[in-house]
Amino acid sequence: MSDTLILAAGDASEHRTLIISLFSVFVVATLGITIWAGRQTKDAADFYAGGRQFSSFQNGLAVSGDYMSAASFLGIAGIIALKGYDGFLYSIGFLVAWLVALLLVAEPLRNSGRYTMGDVLAYRMRQRPVRTAAGASTIVVSIFYLLAQMAGAGVLVSLLLGITSDAGKIAIVALVGVLMIVYVTIGGMKGTTWVQMVKAVLLIAGTVLITFLILWKYDFNISDLLGSAAKNSGHGSSFLEPGLKYGITDTSKLDFISLGIALVLGTAGLPHILIRFYTVPTAKAARKSVNWAIGIIGAFYLMTIVLGFGAAALLSQKEITDSNPAGNTAAPLAAMEVGGGGDSTGGAILLAVISAVAFATILAVVAGLTLASSSSFAHDIYANVIRKGQATEKEEVRAARIATVLIGAVAIVLGAFARDINVAGLVALAFAVAASANLPTILYSLFWKRFTTQGALWSIYGGLISSVVLVLFSPVVSGKETSMFKNADFYWFPLENPGLISIPLGFLLGWLGSLLSKEEPDKEKYAELEVRSLTGYGAH
Amino acid sequence: MDTAPPDQQRPQHDPPYVQVQSSGEFGELRHAHRSFAFPLTAAFVSWYLLYVLLSSYAGGFMGTKVVGNINVALVFGLAQFLTTFLIAWWYARHAATKLDPRSQAIRSRLEGEA
Numbered sequence: 001m002s003d004t005l006i007l008a009a010g011d012a013s014e015h016r017t018l019i020i021s022l023f024s025v026f027v028v029a030t031l032g033i034t035i036w037a038g039r040q041t042k043d044a045a046d047f048y049a050g051g052r053q054f055s056s057f058q059n060g061l062a063v064s065g066d067y068m069s070a071a072s073f074l075g076i077a078g079i080i081a082l083k084g085y086d087g088f089l090y091s092i093g094f095l096v097a098w099l100v101a102l103l104l105v106a107e108p109l110r111n112s113g114r115y116t117m118g119d120v121l122a123y124r125m126r127q128r129p130v131r132t133a134a135g136a137s138t139i140v141v142s143i144f145y146l147l148a149q150m151a152g153a154g155v156l157v158s159l160l161l162g163i164t165s166d167a168g169k170i171a172i173v174a175l176v177g178v179l180m181i182v183y184v185t186i187g188g189m190k191g192t193t194w195v196q197m198v199k200a201v202l203l204i205a206g207t208v209l210i211t212f213l214i215l216w217k218y219d220f221n222i223s224d225l226l227g228s229a230a231k232n233s234g235h236g237s238s239f240l241e242p243g244l245k246y247g248i249t250d251t252s253k254l255d256f257i258s259l260g261i262a263l264v265l266g267t268a269g270l271p272h273i274l275i276r277f278y279t280v281p282t283a284k285a286a287r288k289s290v291n292w293a294i295g296i297i298g299a300f301y302l303m304t305i306v307l308g309f310g311a312a313a314l315l316s317q318k319e320i321t322d323s324n325p326a327g328n329t330a331a332p333l334a335a336m337e338v339g340g341g342g343d344s345t346g347g348a349i350l351l352a353v354i355s356a357v358a359f360a361t362i363l364a365v366v367a368g369l370t371l372a373s374s375s376s377f378a379h380d381i382y383a384n385v386i387r388k389g390q391a392t393e394k395e396e397v398r399a400a401r402i403a404t405v406l407i408g409a410v411a412i413v414l415g416a417f418a419r420d421i422n423v424a425g426l427v428a429l430a431f432a433v434a435a436s437a438n439l440p441t442i443l444y445s446l447f448w449k450r451f452t453t454q455g456a457l458w459s460i461y462g463g464l465i466s467s468v469v470l471v472l473f474s475p476v477v478s479g480k481e482t483s484m485f486k487n488a489d490f491y492w493f494p495l496e497n498p499g500l501i502s503i504p505l506g507f508l509l510g511w512l513g514s515l516l517s518k519e520e521p522d523k524e525k526y527a528e529l530e531v532r533s534l535t536g537y538g539a540h
Numbered sequence: 541m542d543t544a545p546p547d548q549q550r551p552q553h554d555p556p557y558v559q560v561q562s563s564g565e566f567g568e569l570r571h572a573h574r575s576f577a578f579p580l581t582a583a584f585v586s587w588y589l590l591y592v593l594l595s596s597y598a599g600g601f602m603g604t605k606v607v608g609n610i611n612v613a614l615v616f617g618l619a620q621f622l623t624t625f626l627i628a629w630w631y632a633r634h635a636a637t638k639l640d641p642r643s644q645a646i647r648s649r650l651e652g653e654a
Contacts, residue, residue, distance in 0.1 A: 085613055089595065092620045096588050099627055103577040107635075223608030230609065241603035242595035242613055253596040260592035264585065287635060294628045298621055447574075527557035534569055535643040537555070537650045 015348045019160050022356035026202070027179065030195045030363075034183050037191035044393040045540070047188035047400060048115035048375050049278040052540070054193060056285040060292020063276045065196030067094075067267075067293065068203055068300055069145075069365040070152030073358055075424025076301075077334070078327025080308020081320055084229070084239035086246050087308055089256065090424050091301035093263025098297065100439075101268040102290045107283040108446050108533035109274060114540045117271045118380035121441050121460070124525040125453040128388075131380040133460040137437040138271040138376035140464060141430050142369045143410065145272070148426035149366045150176070150415025153359070155328045155423075160355045170416050176363060177412035183367040184374065184408075185401045192367050193279055199364035204300060206357035210331070210350070211303040213338045214310035225306070228313035239312070255495045259428055262499030266431025269438030272372035283536050307331050314338060326482070328423055332358065366411065374403035417484065428497055429471055436463030436502035440510045446533060448514075452521050455514030463506030470498035555650045569642040576634050584627055591616055 041047050054062070072094065079087030113119035118134030150173055157163050157172040183191055218225040230239040238244060246256035267273060277286040311320065311334035323329045332354045336342055339350035378400035383391040391399070440459045444451040470493045471477065477484050479491040495501075514521070532538050560566055594602055595613065602613035 086595075088614075088617050089592070092588070092591070092617055096584065096620055096624050099584055099624060099631075100581065102628060103581055103631055223610055226609040226614075237603065237609075237611075240609060240611055240614065241599055243599045246596065247599055256596050257592055260589070264588055284635075284640065287632065291628050291632055294624065298625060302621060524558055527561040528554070530570070531555075531557050531560050531566065531646075531650075534566075534573065535647040535650070537647045 015352060016161055018348065018352040019355050022352055023359050026198075026356060026360045027363075030183065030198060030360075033194045033198070034187035034191040037188065037194060038186040041188040041190055044115070044397055046190060047397045048275070048379065050189035050193045052279060052281050054279045056280055056288035057292055058193070058197060059276060059280045059285070059289035060296065061200045062193045062196035062279070063273065063289055063293040064296040064300070065198075065200035065203070065364055066272055066276060066368040067297055068200065068361065069427060070149050070358060070362045071424045071427035072300070072304065073203065073207070073361055074152050074156070074328045074331055075148075075427065076304045077307040077311060077331035078320070078324070078329070079245070079424055080305065081311035081315070081330035081334075082317065082327040083245035084233060084235060084309075084312065085242050086244055086256070087424075088305060089242075089260060090263065090428070091304055093260055094267070095294070095298050095301050097264045097267035098290060098294045100265065101273070102287065102294070104446070105268045105274070105442060106277050106286045106290050109442075110277045110280070110283045110286040111536045111539045112529055112533040113278065115275070115278060115379045116376045117274045117438065117442070118376055118384075121438075121445055121456060122380075122384075123529045124445060124451070124522050125456050128385045130453060130456050130460075131384045133457055133464075134438075134441075135376045135380040135385075137433070137460050137464045138380070139373045139407070140468065141269075141271060141434045141438070142373040142407075143414065144430035144433055145270075145427060146366060146369050146407075146411045147414050147417075148423045148430065149362045149369070150411055151426060152328060152423045153362045154415060155324050156332070156355060156358055156362075159323055159329045159332065160351070166416075170412075173415035174412050176366060177408045177415065179363055180367045180370050180411075181405055181408040183363075184371045184404045188397075189275075189279060189371060192364075192371050193276075195364050195367060199360045200296065202357050203361055204296065206354055207300060207303045207307070210310075210335050210338065210354060211306045213350075214306055214314075214334065217338060218313075225309055225313055229309040232314075233312045233317060251494045254500060255497060258432075258495050258497040258500035261503055262428055262432035262435050262497050265435035265439055265499075265503060266428075267434075269434035269442060270430070271376060271434075271438070272368045275372055275375060278540075283539070307334060310334050310338070326423075326425075370404055370407050370411070373407050374400045377403040377407075425476070425496065429467075429476065432471075432497050432499040432502060433464065433467045435499060436467040436506040437461075438463075439503075440506040444510050444514070445529070449523070449526050449530075450514055450521050451510065452514045452517040452519055454517040454519070455510045455512075458513030459506050459510030462509035463502055466505050467498045467502035470495075470502060474498065555653060560646065560650065565642070565646060569639065569646065572638045572642060576631070576638070580627060580631070584623065587623065588620060591620055 076087055076090045109120050118131050121134045122130040153176050154169045154173055226240055230237055233239045246252045280286050311330040314334055314337040320327055320330050332351055335354040336347040336351035339346035341347045378396050382399040383396045437460050441456050473491050473493045474496055475491050476496050479489040604612045
């Protein structure tokens with residue numbers, strides 16, 4: 001059976017034609033939108049913030065589009081399909097995390113910032129050092145996240161188009177990279193926002209369809225679906241209980257907690273999500289867009305549970321792991337199976353539709369990430385550090401476009417590596433870095449009057465360096481069968497997710513750095529930030 | 541106004557932020573936000589951590605069947621979805637009634653003075 005699956009996906013040329021045509025339609029449509037948006041992009045506020053004229057529903061949709069990445073769609077379904085209940089933690093953490101953004105971050109950020117996360121981090125502080133730190137952490141977080149999306153792209157391609165040669169995979173990754181560079185350089189935030197909206201609608205529609213078909217097969221009886229998943233997985237009822245992936249040893253239990261903390265605290269520190277709040281006119285609209293996003297994303301994650309358990313019920317574990325050891329292709333395979341299997345027209349069409357949706361997802365998220373990092377490079381590092389605030393808007397936007405090309409190139413190169421790692425796990429690392437380096441400084445800046453420049457720098461660099469170093473020496477990178485470098489072994493940090501150590505460290509260093517600071521906190525600047533962030537006075 | 545400020549979007553005269561910050565009216569706004577958002581954040585993070593810890597260390601309890609194949613773990617997870625939706629709705633209501641009128645009043649006055 002597994003042979004037929006791979007053959008079906010690899011050989012039948014009509015699948016390939018269908019997938020490529022569907023995907024081409026998406027690319028042509030979004031390129032059209034991008035060119036249209038590019039014509040309307042005149043000044044820096046257009047390029048960075050889409051002119052700040054999107055409605056809260058539009059932005060809610062775009063936020064969902066930016067957030068529901070390949071990790072959510074392919075990764076979570078894959079982990080649930082292979083490890084059962086433990087994959088559910090991702091869905092829950094990714095959703096609950098939005099409350100931190102809603103209650104503490106979205107509105108004050110919209111009120112007091114202009115284009116980037118760095119605007120808020122550096123508001124009360126000495127500009128150059130804090131802007132540099134904010135730019136560095138924005139770029140590192142975005143690149144971790146990009147890596148996950150690119151890994152997803154490579155995996156999909158080998159499944160769907162039957163391209164197994166390295167050159168072929170790299171060509172596809174390069175194509176994704178080039179498209180995203182075009183979207184961002186031409187369309188700016190306006191174009192990217194529309195691409196996110198289109199993608200969010202497609203992703204939701206595709207997920208609703210597959211969820212419906214899976215539930216239909218089980219007469220809408222969730223208990224039956226779960227029962228078949230448990231039985232078919234070979235794990236029995238333990239498949240429906242926590243512990244299959246993380247409950248084995250004391251270390252893996254700690255890893256579960258570490259992951260849980262990183263997920264819930266990461267969202268409100270993700271730069272590509274934060275800059276979305278600048279695309280609406282007011283803080284109230286930012287709040288409403290988060291509420292829309294919570295509704296849309298929540299509904300989507302509920303459906304990923306059905307996708308994951310559905311894949312486990314419909315496919316054998318071997319079929320899933322033969323296609324991709326980390327389970328990243330479980331959702332498209334389930335779509336094919338529920339449509340009638342690999343030899344049927346229905347199966348071929350559903351596989352094509354879901355794969356095109358997954359491609360669209362990857363492309364849109366990658367564009368959002370690139371925009372966030374190039375904005376931060378241009379606005380925080382180039383304009384405020386290198387040019388000391390003397391650059392014109394035109395020069396700043398030009399710098400952003402150049403940075404887009406460079407970051408795109410880096411993403412393409414990195415995309416050639418990570419492949420057999422579960423993409424949800426990779427994204428969880430980006431969340432850990434964001435929660436360690438960005439969230440403490442955002443919260444201290446907004447709410448703690450004694451916070452100083454030194455505190456901000458200790459917190460950003462401390463959180464950033466500790467989380468990245470711990471990942472580097474974790475089993476994610478070396479020492480295990482599933483590691484990025486299988487043949488090397490230099491790991492000493494036992495957990496796959498560094499959050500348990502690096503997040504408290506980020507908070508601790510921010511506090512300690514401020515207390516040990518020689519300079520007094522700038523009381524007037526804090527008054528200005530607090531008044532503006534809570535009232536919206538003087539908001540851009 | 542004699543000279544245009546470098547950034548046209550900025551208010552022409554900065555209001556006395558320190559004075560505004562220490563005013564009773566602003567104090568009320570800050571209190572209305574913090575007294576709602578801080579305890580609620582502590583509550584939902586604890587509630588979520590309880591779920592994570594039970595999943596790690598109380599497998600037997602989480603595996604208890606409730607109806608058919610639906611166990612405590614699944615119900616607990618779905619409850620997290622439910623509380624997230626409820627808190628989002630509750631905060632939106634609180635903000636509309638307790639925060640927006642206060643911040644609007646302060647902002648209007650500052651804009652009138654500028």
